[in-house]
Amino acid sequence: MAKLTFKTDNCKGCGLCVEACPKHILRLAQEKINKKGHHPAELADESACIGCATCALMCPDCIIKVER
Amino acid sequence: MVVFDRPHAMLDVPLHYCPGCTHGIIHRLVAEAIDELGIEGKTIGIAPVGCSVMAYDYFACDMIEAAHGRAPAVATGVKRADPENHIVFTYQGDGDLASIGMAETVHAAARNENITVIFINNAIYGMTGGQMAPTSLPGQVTQTSPYGRDPKLCGYPIKVFEMLSELEGPEYLERVTVNNAKNVRAAKKAIKKAFQNQIDGKGFSLIEVLSSCPTNWGMTPSAALKWIDEKMIPYYPLGVYKDRSAEKEAAK
Numbered sequence: 580m581a582k583l584t585f586k587t588d589n590c591k592g593c594g595l596c597v598e599a600c601p602k603h604i605l606r607l608a609q610e611k612i613n614k615k616g617h618h619p620a621e622l623a624d625e626s627a628c629i630g631c632a633t634c635a636l637m638c639p640d641c642i643i644k645v646e647r
Numbered sequence: 648m649v650v651f652d653r654p655h656a657m658l659d660v661p662l663h664y665c666p667g668c669t670h671g672i673i674h675r676l677v678a679e680a681i682d683e684l685g686i687e688g689k690t691i692g693i694a695p696v697g698c699s700v701m702a703y704d705y706f707a708c709d710m711i712e713a714a715h716g717r718a719p720a721v722a723t724g725v726k727r728a729d730p731e732n733h734i735v736f737t738y739q740g741d742g743d744l745a746s747i748g749m750a751e752t753v754h755a756a757a758r759n760e761n762i763t764v765i766f767i768n769n770a771i772y773g774m775t776g777g778q779m780a781p782t783s784l785p786g787q788v789t790q791t792s793p794y795g796r797d798p799k800l801c802g803y804p805i806k807v808f809e810m811l812s813e814l815e816g817p818e819y820l821e822r823v824t825v826n827n828a829k830n831v832r833a834a835k836k837a838i839k840k841a842f843q844n845q846i847d848g849k850g851f852s853l854i855e856v857l858s859s860c861p862t863n864w865g866m867t868p869s870a871a872l873k874w875i876d877e878k879m880i881p882y883y884p885l886g887v888y889k890d891r892s893a894e895k896e897a898a899k
Contacts, residue, residue: 593667595868595869599828636651637828638671638672639669640664641675643651645649646649
């Protein structure tokens, strides 16, 4: 099973990972605010993640670690 | 098994760039190339003036800060001082490379200096607040062209590659972009090749990366990536503009 780890405090909430995800299972957590004051990206449905790393490829802040 | 993680050559610090700015992606691609070629210990990067002025804080290799536009000249000196043991790259924006540093760029290319230049073209001056750059598109609205860039008044944008490819000097010129995952992969390949050319002693390699500036373009990050597709790529077509080694191979 794929596992994503987000370095949440470095996330700027740009949403490029959300846009890039082929499974549409990433989202910006509207109920959370990180240290920088942004809504950080998070994985909505862990079981659906295929670990393709497209989100990590598009993340400008390099906060996503993908394991499979 | 780790499929994707921060490359070792990129330091684990928060980047100062605006949300959605693709500088971060390009930093990572450069760091990945350094990692994969195993050259971190002998690489020296030259940081420019512009948004990426603080690139020296983000790479694990040695870095030098050059005066505005003079990165290729500084790189020339560093490379010539010890050509066997150093890999030298510059990381420059369009306000740096295509405006004040145009002379240094053209002459480094003409001399076929054995350096790698990463050129980030976002068609605007980002750091100073979104003024019109030499690469701003006709009709593009910026702080200093509020009614759109008028070529009659401001001239036409400079297409750096179309100009440099006429020179005999440069070894490798390729224009790429990072606006989707497929293009990011292609950009990585191009950047790695530019470093490999230097290791092989082939000469001047310049990779132009069409980049976004959501803040100064006044768009959301994802709209900015679409704008690259719709407006920038038609004006600055992607592709290899010069590959002297391949040309020589073909001529054989």
